[in-house]
Amino acid sequence: MKIPALDLKKQIAPIRGELDSAIKEVIDHTGFILGERVERFERHVAQYCNVKYAVGVSNGTDALSLALLALGIKSGEGVICPAFTYYATAGAAAAIGAVPVFADIDKDTYNISAGSVRKILAGKNKVKIKAVIPVHLYGQCADMRGILKLAREYKLKVVEDAAQSFGAEFKGKKSGTLGDCGAVSFYPGKNLGAFGDAGCILTNNKGLAEKLRILRNQGNKSSYIHLFLGRNNRLDSLQAVVLDVKLKYLDVWNKKRMETAGFYNRKLAGLPLKTPFVADYTTHIYHQYVLRVQGQSKGLLEHLRRKGIDSRVFYPIPLHLQECFKYLGYKKGDLPESERAARQVLTLPIYPELSRQEKDYIIQSVKEYVNG
Ligand SMILES: Cc1ncc(COP(=O)(O)O)c(C=O)c1O
Incomplete structure (x- = not known):
């Protein structure tokens, strides 16, 4: 049997008619951007x-950069990020000149905790820390609560990285809506995926939303009047209509993922694996459904x-040990929980x-390996 990590053909087939007519409508209309x-x-x-x-943008990475820019984070200022997350x-x-400051993760949730953030804030840092990006890794x-409390105490901006968690809820509130901003990715492989790159930024702050709309569109307040040093981070309408069709099905799809997780948990109970x-x-x-093994x-x-x-292994090398972040001066052993997770996790x-x-x-197949 061959089982891929994701089968988008199977997702698309039952809603193909709806998607085709939404795409056709954009082609007929020709309003391709915003x-x-x-x-x-x-x-x-x-x-x-x-x-x-919600401000539609070009992808999840740009959503994060734009959110930091709109919140006034400047070159040389520190931004706390988990060491165990996707590179972006x-x-x-x-990418905006800020300095990543890596926090270790909680060994059970794989996310940063108030404890790991406080450890950094209470310690000596080479840069002035101005923001924190909690990532809701794998979908939780x-x-x-603790991170927002610390942010208030230390006057930090909070940009949630909700790239993997669109639809998940923290105490009844949707992920990405708790901090100053939430950055969402609609990369095709995400639970809600476009037919290309796409993303959005969530916020409850009107002024911030207005600034984000200007920043994503070349700093244009109105045609050829450039208020800020903006970027081209616009969302195109082909992606928007595809996502609009798929959004209706997201809760059903997420529920199926939850049911499968329950099934795997039950079937794997008692084995020397951490569900x-x-x-x-x-x-x-x-x-992602992530198992953790003892050892490797x-x-x-x-x-x-x-x-x-x-x-798959998401992610085999924690960010503080990546070549591209060598200039930050971290070494092996600095963030042990991130390093251990990188050795021990894999997905089903x-x-x-x-x-x-x-x-x-x-x-x-899992049992066959574990039971020898
Ligand atoms: C945790 C995380 N942050 C940011 C991103 C970046 O999103 P995008 O690929 O849409 O730029 C991704 C996904 O790729 C991600 O998984």
Whole structure:
């Protein structure tokens, strides 16, 4: 059997008619960038997230950079990021000249905690820290309560990286709506994915939303009147209409992921493997279903791949040890929980269209390895 990490053909097939007519309408209309279709999608996202404003942008990385820029983060200022996340979290901060300051993660949730952020703030830092980016990794929210409290105490801006958690809730509030801004990615492989790159920024702050709309469009206040040093970070309407069609199905898809996670948890109970820990303050939309093994994930990973199961490691090298961040001066051993997680995690496919037969095969293959 061959089981990919994600099968978008299976997701698209049942809604193909709707998608085709939405795309055709854009071609007939020819308003390809921003405009009414993007605005309609932004309204629907805002409604879905119960947030005042959603600003469509080019991708999740730009969403993070723009949010930091709009919040006034300047070159040389420190931005706390988890060491265990996708490159873009810290890359987006570095791209605007800010300095990533890496926090270690909680060993159970894989997210940064108030404790790890406080450790940095209370210590000696080479730069003045002005912001924190909690990442809601794999689809469950970081402990925002403690992080927001610290942010108030130290006057930090909070940009949630909700790239992997669109639809997850922290104590009943949608991820990305708790900090000053939330950055969302609609990369095709995300739970809500476009047919290309796309993203958005969530905020309840009117002034900030207005600034973000100007910044994403070359700093244009109105045609050829440039108020800020903006960028071209606009969302195009083909992506907006695709996302608008898919948004209606997101909760059903996320529910299926949750059911599959429950199934895997039950079937793997009692084995020497750590199944995902879900904290009581958050829901989990299982962008990834992540297992943790004692020692190293390599053996199980290779076994699953031999069996045709596209298991992955997100992420094999923590950011503080990446070549591109060498200039920041971190060394091995500095952030032990991130380093350990990088050695021990691996994913099982969890996309909504997986059949019962495929899930059984995945479990059987894991057990085969673990039980020798
Ligand atoms: C945690 C995290 N942050 C940021 C991004 C960047 O999003 P994008 O690929 O849309 O630029 C991604 C996804 O790729 C991500 O997983």
